Amino acid sequence: MNRLFQYLKTRPLAIISVAVLVLLYLFMIFAPFISPYTPTRTFEEDTFHPSNIEITRQGIVAREYRVLNPITWRYAKVKGKEFHHKISFFVKGEPYKLFGLIPSERHLFGTKPDPRTGELYPVFLFGADNLGRDLFSRMVYGSRISLTIGFVASAISLVLAILLGGLAGYYGGKTDWAVMRFSEFFMLIPGLYLILFLRSLLNSKMDSGTSYMIITVILSLVGWPGTARTLRGMVHAIKREEFVLDAGLEGIPSTVIIFAxxxxxxxxxxxxxxxLAIPLFIMSETTLSYLGLGIADPAVSWGSLINRDISTLSNLKNFPWLLTPVYLLLAVTLAFNFLGDALRDYFDPYHVVFKTWKKKGALPAFSRSGLSHFRSRSIPAQQAAPERTSCGATAPSASKHKSMRCSTVSAGTPFLSVENLRVSFTVLRGASQTVIKSVRGVSFSMNRGEILGIVGESGSGKSVTTTAIPALHPSNATVEGKIFFDGVELTSLSQKEMRTYRGKKIGLIFQEPGRSFDPLQNIGSVFLETFRNSDPKITKEEAYKKAIELLDEVGLPDPASRLKNFPHQFSGGQLQRIGIALSLAQGCELLIADEPTTALDVTIQAQIVGLLANLRKTRNLSIIFISHNIDLVASLCDKIIVMYGGLIMESGTSEQIMNHARHPYTQALLASSPKFGTHYTSQKLLSIPGRVTDPAHPEPGCPFEPRCSFAKEECRNAGSECHKMRKG
Incomplete structure (x- = not known):
């Protein structure tokens, strides 16, 4: 947006359009001051009077005319300087109230009363109509309705489109279906026909205020569906971005997520x-007024001017100045369209190349800092923690957390325990509902301070299993089983109670760090939002101080100067460090790292892995590390879970999985992992044949059976030895 006006300078039509629109809206705002007369002021002797403005040596004057034929209303100029009436600026005239509040009698221009007769000779900049009313004054006053009705109708239509389209795209399901069917009702009939139909149902004789309101409501109801359907599709795509999921993890309400x-x-x-919608609404109001269904006397709009003045072709032939409102309406429509075209090109980076933006020798405005180096930070060993309750509070304050189902945790209780977790999704495939069984009875546990690795191919259920812990699944998910975190059963908590765990005790970082941040927020505002989620009274200075400390802890170079930078000004590794710092900002005890190194190069992968290992030591942080790289997982994790088809194929310590794998799937993963020092000319890279199992139609026995080279008939049964081994 900072470069918008710089870009508009390269589009002359856009600049002219902006100037025209600014001028017209200034005329609209200061209409009583700019117009010499009120729109109802009549000069009975000057019916169909032509423009009488002339530029002479004496200055700008209003020339007197005399009627030659009162039937055809032909006029002739009166010769003689004594019949020139000098036009002055800021002259006194009819009293009015500027903005409806400030009384005044000054007008931008006009003539002074004749000193001989005391009469006031009128100024007709564009001529007069059939009642001798100044056409310029009526056009200026008419802009107050025609121009504002476009903005008001567009604003209401836009609010409806954002509200309904945003709700449909964000929530989906029945809400989406209801909103889309409702919008289709308005889109079945062409817009103009629907406008005429709705207006014709109402009383044709209404005062100007009621007509204005009715027309605005009708135009708004007709204009929102198209924009809403477009917004719905975009919101539906954006809501899947990681930075939106992060906001949900922090417990931010859905309404704030949609609008912020x-x-x-x-x-x-x-x-x-x-x-582009504003001129459409202006044209629609003009059409209604022209047909007699819009603004009527004594109020005036451009449409009513056209309706009253351009009644016959002979009028246009004899009094061509009556066509001026049409030219004005055309100018406004073209100005909005040219400006809309320029804005469309500006916001579409694939449509236009802005050659004038780049200067010779100038560097792009992106961060040129190199890869961030991991810097370990020694922290004094923490003293032995007092006995903790299941909600994480110390024993003396446990009574304050009765609503959180607190209970004293014994020393032998696992920090995290997942028991028989099953997650399925109901989706529409064709005309029928299909149940996708993503997780089918997963159980595991981990102690505080451990790092648990989960490996498996895409679609194995790794991410679905871990996102069930902070309850981040969509509304079409069905979750069964129990999840205990520090002694508290998370699956029994309400959404309000879960918000005390999301972000504050359970953090989550995603695979692609660049998509985990709102591209319109700088890093400082992201940290400020995160800190205020747990402490609404924290000041900006305090939040920035804490953010700098966290960024320094995770090894981001020069953190104080980087808070004003936006996500695109960081490398992938730096963004991942920032994501880890955000998880630590609210005292995270369990960090779920969902493939945090997949999008990074090998060097940065090692730095992120080293950072996580160091945080485990310094903060006693528990980590669930998800990855496809079984070698990487083994180098970091204490325990490993191998998943496939929504089931745990095998689990054990890193040493057991890497050196004594029992299940054929684990063995296949290890065999297909390339080893350092091998070359494709001496050893062929192995791969697992076949396709990943379909969670909509899972196998009754071992899900790996169709791809397994050791498969037997009994592997297809749930009671096979392989199945028993996996359960054990």
Whole structure:
């Protein structure tokens, strides 16, 4: 947006359009001051009077005319300087109230009363109509309705589109179905026909205020469906981005997520669609007024001017100045369209190349800092912690947390325990509902301070299993089983109670760090939002101080100067460090790292792994590390879980899995992992044949049986030895 005006300078039509629109809206705002007369002021002797403005040596004057034929209303100029009436600026005239509040009698221009007769000769900049009313004054006053009705109708239509389209795209399901069917009802009938139909149902004789309100409501109801359907599709895509999931993890309400994180991503579309919608609404109001269904006397709009003045072709032939409102309406429509085209090109990076932006020798405005180096930080060993309750509070304050189902945790209780977890999704495939069984009875546990690794191919259920811990699954998910965190059964908590765990005790970082951040927020504002989630009274200075300390702890170079930077100004490794720092910002005890190194190169992978290992030591942080790279997992984790088809194929210590793998799937993963020092000319890289199991139609026995080279008939049964081994 900072470069918008710089870009508009390269588009002359856009600059002219902006100037025209600014001028017209200034005329609209200061209409009583700019127009010499009120729109109802009549000069009975000057019916169909032509423009009488002339530039002479004496200055700008209003020339007197005399009627030659009162039937055809032909006029002739009166010769003689004594019939020139000098036009002055800031003259006194009819009293009015500027903005409805400030009384005044001054007008931008006009003539002074004749000193001989005391009469006031009128100024007709564009001529007069059939009642001798100044056409310029009526056009200026008419802009107050025609121009504002476009903005008001567009604003209401845009609010409806954002509200309904955003709700449909974000929540989906029945809400999506209901909103889309409702919008389709308005889109079945062409817009103009629907407008005429709705207006014709109402009383044709209404005062101007009621007509204005009715027309605005009708135009808004007709205009929102198209934009809403477009927004719905974009919101549906954006809500899957990791930075939106992060906001949900922090417990931010859905309404705030929609308006603070999702809607800003589609601002460019809203700007362009609004710019193009305003002239459409202006034209619609003009059409209604022209047909006698809109604004009527004594109120005036451009449509009513056209309706009253351009009644016959002979009028246009004899009094061509009556067509001026049409030219004005055309100018406004073209100005909005040219401006809309420029905005569309500006916000579409694939449509136009802005050659004038780059200067010779200038560098792009991106961060040129190199790869961040991991810096370990020694922290004094923590003293032995007092006895903890199941909600994480010390024993003396446990009574304050009765609503959180607190209970004293014994020394032998696992820090995290997942028992018989089953997660399925109901999706629509064709005309029928299909149940996707992503996780089918997973059980595991881990102690405080441990690192648990989960490996398996894509679609094995790794991410679905771990996102069930902070309850981040969509509404079409069904979760069964029990999850105990520090002695508290998370599956029994309400959404409000779960928010005290998401972000504060359970953190989550994602595979692609660049997609985990709102591109319109700088890093400082992200940290401020995170800190205020747990402490609403924290100041910006305090939040920035804590953020700098955390960023320094995770090894980000020069953290104080980087808080003002945006996500695109960081490398992937730096963003992943920031994501880890954000998880630690609220005292995270369990960090779920969902493939945090997949999108990074080998060097940065090693740095992130080293950082996690160091945080485990310094903070006693428990970590669930998900990855496809079994060698990487083994180098970091204490225990490893091998998943496939929504089931745990094998589990054990890193040494057991790497050196004494029992299940054929684990053996296949190890065999297909490339070893350092091998070359494709001496050893062929192995791969697992076949396709990953379909969770919609899971195998009754071992899910790896169709791809396993050791498969037997009994592997297809749930009671096979392989199945028993996996359960054990």
């Amino acid at each position: 994180h999702i809607i800003p991503q589609i601002t460019s579309l809203l700007i362009v669609s609004t710019t």
